[in-house]
Amino acid sequence: xxxxxxxxxxxxxxxxxxxxxxxxxxxxxxxxxxxxxxxxxxxxxxxxxxxxxxxxxxxxxxxxxxxxxxxxxxxxxxxxxxxxxxxxxxxxxxxxxxxxxxxxxxxxxxxxxxxxxxxxxxxxxxxxxxxxxxxxxxxxxxxxxxxxxxxxxxxxxxxxxxxxxxxxxxxxxxxxxxxxxxxxxxxxxxxxxxxxxxxxxxxxxxxxxxxxxxxxxxxxxxxxxxxxxxxxxxxxxxxxxxxxxxxxxxxxxxxxxxxxxxxxxxxxxxxxxxxxxxxxxxxxxxxxxxxxxxxxxxxxxxxxxxxxxxxxxxxxxxxxxxxxxxxxxxxxxxxxxxxxxxxxxxxxxxxxxxxxxxxxxxxxxxxxxxxxxxxxxxxxxxxxxxxxxxxxxxxxxxxxxxxxxxxxxxxxxxxxxxxxxxxxxxxxxxxxxxxxxxxxxxxxxxxxxxxxxxxxxxxxxxxxxxxxxxx
Numbered sequence: 001x002x003x004x005x006x007x008x009x010x011x012x013x014x015x016x017x018x019x020x021x022x023x024x025x026x027x028x029x030x031x032x033x034x035x036x037x038x039x040x041x042x043x044x045x046x047x048x049x050x051x052x053x054x055x056x057x058x059x060x061x062x063x064x065x066x067x068x069x070x071x072x073x074x075x076x077x078x079x080x081x082x083x084x085x086x087x088x089x090x091x092x093x094x095x096x097x098x099x100x101x102x103x104x105x106x107x108x109x110x111x112x113x114x115x116x117x118x119x120x121x122x123x124x125x126x127x128x129x130x131x132x133x134x135x136x137x138x139x140x141x142x143x144x145x146x147x148x149x150x151x152x153x154x155x156x157x158x159x160x161x162x163x164x165x166x167x168x169x170x171x172x173x174x175x176x177x178x179x180x181x182x183x184x185x186x187x188x189x190x191x192x193x194x195x196x197x198x199x200x201x202x203x204x205x206x207x208x209x210x211x212x213x214x215x216x217x218x219x220x221x222x223x224x225x226x227x228x229x230x231x232x233x234x235x236x237x238x239x240x241x242x243x244x245x246x247x248x249x250x251x252x253x254x255x256x257x258x259x260x261x262x263x264x265x266x267x268x269x270x271x272x273x274x275x276x277x278x279x280x281x282x283x284x285x286x287x288x289x290x291x292x293x294x295x296x297x298x299x300x301x302x303x304x305x306x307x308x309x310x311x312x313x314x315x316x317x318x319x320x321x322x323x324x325x326x327x328x329x330x331x332x333x334x335x336x337x338x339x340x341x342x343x344x345x346x347x348x349x350x351x352x353x354x355x356x357x358x359x360x361x362x363x364x365x366x367x368x369x370x371x372x373x374x375x376x377x378x379x380x381x382x383x384x385x386x387x388x389x390x391x392x393x394x395x396x397x398x399x400x401x402x403x404x405x406x407x408x409x410x411x412x413x414x415x416x417x418x419x420x421x422x423x424x425x426x427x428x429x430x431x432x433x434x435x436x437x438x439x440x441x442x443x444x445x446x447x448x449x450x451x452x453x454x455x456x457x458x459x460x461x462x463x464x465x466x467x468x469x470x471x
Contacts, residue, residue, distance in 0.1 A: 017145025021152050022257045026313060028156030032163055032172070033314040040169040042242030046233035047111055049226045050102055051118055054095050056218045058087060058126035061211025064346050066133035069207055076203035081130040082196040083204070088126035095119045106233060117173045124180035131187035140190070147186040155179035213351035217358045224365040224388070228381050231373045244378040246318055247325035250309070254298045255335040277348060281405045284344055288337060289415055289468040295336030296419045297456050300426040302329035305448055308441040324382040331386040333419065334393040341396045350404045361395045364388060418463050422456065429455035
């Protein structure tokens with residue numbers, strides 16, 4: 001049987017370690033946002049689109065396959081690590097050359113130098129694929145939590161020091177390299193993996209059926225998630241991209257730091273029961289309901305308080321990001337509820353269905369973004385991105401529940417019938433609460449947090465949804 005107490009205990013630890021890390025990152029980003037200009041963030045955001053692509057090439061589904069496949073021997077894992085070593089050298093060299101194309105695409109020679117430095121980050125991230133997967137497979141969540149906090153803190157301090165010395169956008173690049181290096185060093189020391197002298201690709205054959213479909217999905221999903229940044233950087237410029245990137249990443253904070261608390265735990269734990277679909281489904285829906293209730297509140301709060309959130313975290317010079325952030329906030333609930341599906345697809349050995357879902361959703365998302373870019377403003381692109389992310393929710397769950405679990409869609413979606421009402425109650429409480437005359441953005445945020453939070457808890461009690469906030 002699946003030990004729900006283990007899930008709860010692991011979740012609590014990962015939750016606290018993750019949110020300590022989130023707090024550190026927010027403070028660091030808040031400081032950097034007051035030192036650097038939107039254009040400098042935009043430059044790094046533009047090239048980060050391409051580093052993300054190379055990181056997908058580096059992983060090629062190996063990490064998740066190691067977590068999923070319990071038949072891999074220590075020798076197989078060491079061999080996979082050796083393969084990633086050679087792959088890291090190859091990709092690092094290629095990315096350095098590819099930076100010439102990036103500079104030509106955006107018409108800015110600065111990307112050549114930035115690309116050379118960022119290639120080091122790619123090197124460490126590629127090498128980290130196997131050690132990180134081993135830690136997750138062994139459920140070493142304590143080590144992972146401490147590692148993440150350490151890496152973010154050290155790299156953040158380094159970035160601030162360089163920014164104060166006038167390094168500009170290079171301070172953000174150095175932050176990325178430093179974080180990747182610290183995390184790899186920690187993981188390598190923790191796992192003690194060995195490099196083999198001769199390469200044997202038999203280990204790849206053991207994971208190829210699983211990893212190929214996952215890699216295909218990640219590759220397609222990359223284009224859906226990054227086409228907005230590519231087109232904004234190309235047609236609207238680095239400054240517009242800087243504002244949009246800040247809005248998008250701020251929207252992703254609750255998405256990533258709620259679901260990504262669970263995802264690292266879900267996959268290794270659920271993978272142990274991959275043949276018992278009913279057991280996985282029952283426990284997954286219970287966890288999903290918790291995410292849903294938290295996500296609906298965050299979505300309403302961010303939509304109403306977008307201005308104050310932007311000003312408090314980044315400063316008033318980022319005002320042009322407010323409307324885009326508020327538009328994107330509409331999709332937060334859908335993403336929080338939806339973004340754990342990848343771990344579940346992997347856990348039940350259905351990465352083929354995951355790829356099928358991506359092949360339906362991703363062309364729609366790309367089409368929406370391309371259509372919106374002609375409006376020449378980041379708000380239109382944000383609206384297109386939000387619509388696409390909402391559609392993804394329905395497409396993913398129709399396939400996962402109907403094809404993966406072979407369960408009733410009506411019964412599944414009925415689990416969320418109270419969420420629209422809770423959203424309306426939470427949002428209306430802040431509208432009726434009124435903060436006119438309060439000049440401090442911090443006080444407005446605290447007031448609305450206390451008001452809407454209290455009303456939300458009462459609404460949970462009245463609608464009897466509070467019972468779901470227990471594992």
